[in-house]
Amino acid sequence: MDRLVKAEVKELELHFQKNQKCSSTFKLTNLMHTMTVAVSLTTTNPSAFSINKPLSVIPPLSSASYVLHLSNLNQPPLSDSADVITVKTSMLPTGKANTEDLRRLFNKPGPHVFRDAVITVALVGPSVAEFIISKYDYAAQTRSLFTKGISVCAKADLTSLLKPAVESGSVDYVADLIAAGGDASFEDLKGRSLIPLAIRTGKLDVLKLLVASGCRINDSVDFVLHEAAVLNRIDVVKFLFDYFGDELDVNSMNTESKTPIHMAAMEGHVSVIEFFVSVGGNPNAVDSQKWTPLHHAASRCHLKAVEFLLEQSDVKYARDINGKTPFEIAGESGHTRLFGLLRYGDALLRAARVDNVHALKKCLGEGAEVNRKDQNGWTPLHWASFKGRIKSVKVLLEHGAEVDCVDDAGYTPLHCAAEAGHLQVALVLIAHGGCQTNLKTFQHVSPLGSFKKHVSLDYYNKKSETIA
Known part of the structure; x- marks a missing residue:
């Protein structure tokens, strides 16, 4: 004899809903023609599952219905191995027994007790699927639970599940939902698509899947370029421009x-x-x-x-x-590091022009860039040299000013000093390495040539050799 009873199902689907008592009914049939059968039903997770008649009696060739109850839980009781209902039976010659008699019967091991069936409990519904998305990485076993969970979901449920699936960043969950009938072109009550959610996850493959499945943007509410900009995702930005083109406004x-x-x-x-x-x-x-x-x-x-x-x-x-x-x-x-860029560079140029040494030192001490150029490429040293501000020239050089820096026209500070006839400034520049005396300006004038208008060349050569 293989078994005494037959289970109507091998797998019992239980539609889980958060914080609600859930139940599902199954049936057992006595296969014996003349013998009453005692039945014992147990679950692998009694703290979550219970059966209305854990111990019962089925007359010959009769059937009995049982109800599996799930406790009032806020999350489905999923485990690595599926929960099951174990069906044990024993022949009952007397045809009658009370609960205590049945308990003693099944508590006593021996060949009189048969293990007739194992019914797998499958938790299904959108709440189950959403829980799996939020708690589990996509894997072979997880996929089995997930696909079972969504097997009873309507199109609206599948579409609603796309949001948490996209937010999870799992292209597999998203693909399964779309394959099952989820609508990738879904928009919420404000007209927003799923694309901003995909961008925030940083998963380009999810974004590409949504777009390939018919998801479109409404840039007046999606702000997809804003989303990609915050995340520094050039690849996402380029994909959006390539696919949506004129639908996007960079401004x-x-x-x-x-x-x-x-x-x-x-x-x-x-x-x-x-x-x-x-x-x-x-x-x-x-x-x-x-x-x-x-x-x-x-x-x-x-x-x-x-x-x-x-x-x-x-x-x-x-x-x-x-x-x-x-x-x-x-x-x-x-943020004093920015002062030179944002303002002190200008203040430094002004101080150099008017020979305000105090202001010059203050700007440099607070972060001004000593070699910052103006719109014509002039540094503070160019200006101080052109104006003959020898004190400022010395301060700037002490703070690292580039003595041979050229402006947009090719002029060095030495050119500026020479053109303006400031001999003492020129000599200081030369003493600090300003030696590009052969450099031509756009007027083909060298610093030496400029000085011929102001001092004798012999005096210039003599001073340049002796100055400290």
């Missing part, structure tokens, strides 16, 4: 009137800023607080971003809604 503004360049500047992502500018992005745009990208980069001390924006924009002195420039914003945040 689109989010709810705070920030453009993608603003977002990249806030994070100091220079390569992203460069790309946006190269495709028409406006580095001078202002947000709702009238902050330019330069304001944002300065506020967070993103030195490279500040340098690039200064080269691309003309908003160095732009003021925000409170009348503050990027320099003032940087100052309030204590």
Whole structure:
């Protein structure tokens, strides 16, 4: 004899719902023609599962229904091995027995007890699938649980599950849901697509799958370039431009009137800023607080971003809604490294021109770049040399000024001193290595040639040999 009873199912599906009692019914049939059968039902997880009739009696050739209950839980009781209901039976010649008699019968081991069936408990429904997405990496065993979990889900449930699946960054979960009928073109009540969620995960393969499955963007609410800019994802930005083309506006503004360049500047992502500018992005745009990208980069001390924006924009002195420039914003945040770029470079040039040694030293002490050039390529040393400010020349040289630095026209500070006839300044420059006396300017005039208008060459040669 193989068995006394037959189970109606090998697998019992239990539709799990959070914080609700769940149940499912199954049936056992007595295969004996003349003998009553005693039945014992146990579960591998009695703390979660219970059966309404764990001990019972089935008359000959009759069937009995049983209900498996799941406790009121906030998450499905999933385990490495599936939970099961074990069906044990024993013949009952008397045809009758009370609960205590049945308990003694099955507690006593021996050949009188048969193990007739093992029924697997399968938890199904969107709550199960969502829990698996949130807790488990995608693997062979996980996939089996997941595909079983979504097997009873309607199209609306599958589509709703796409959001947590995309947020998980698992292309496999997303692919399974789409294959089962989930709609990748889903938009929420505000018209937002799934693409921003995919970008935030940083998984380009998820983004590509969604787009290939019909997901489209609504850039007025999705702000996909803003999302990619924050994460410094040039690859995502290029993919979006390649696929959506004219649907994207590189100067689109989010709810705070920030453009993608603003977002990249806030994070100091220079390569992203460069790309946006190269495709028409406006580095001078202002947000709702009238902050330019330069304001944002300065506020967070993103030195490279500040340098690039200064080269691309003309908003160095732009003021925000409170009348503050990027320099003032940087100052309030204590970012003294930016002072030379944002303002002290200008102050240094002014101090050099008027020979204000105190201001010169103050600027240099607070981070001004001693070799910072103006719009014509003149450094503070060019200006001090041209104006004959010998004190300033010496201070600048002591602080590392490049004595042979050339401007946009090829002039060195020595050229400037010579053209203006400042002999003593020229001699100081020469003493500090300013030796490019043969360098021609755009007028083909050398420093030596310029001095012929002011002093004798013999005197110049003599002084240049003796000066310290």
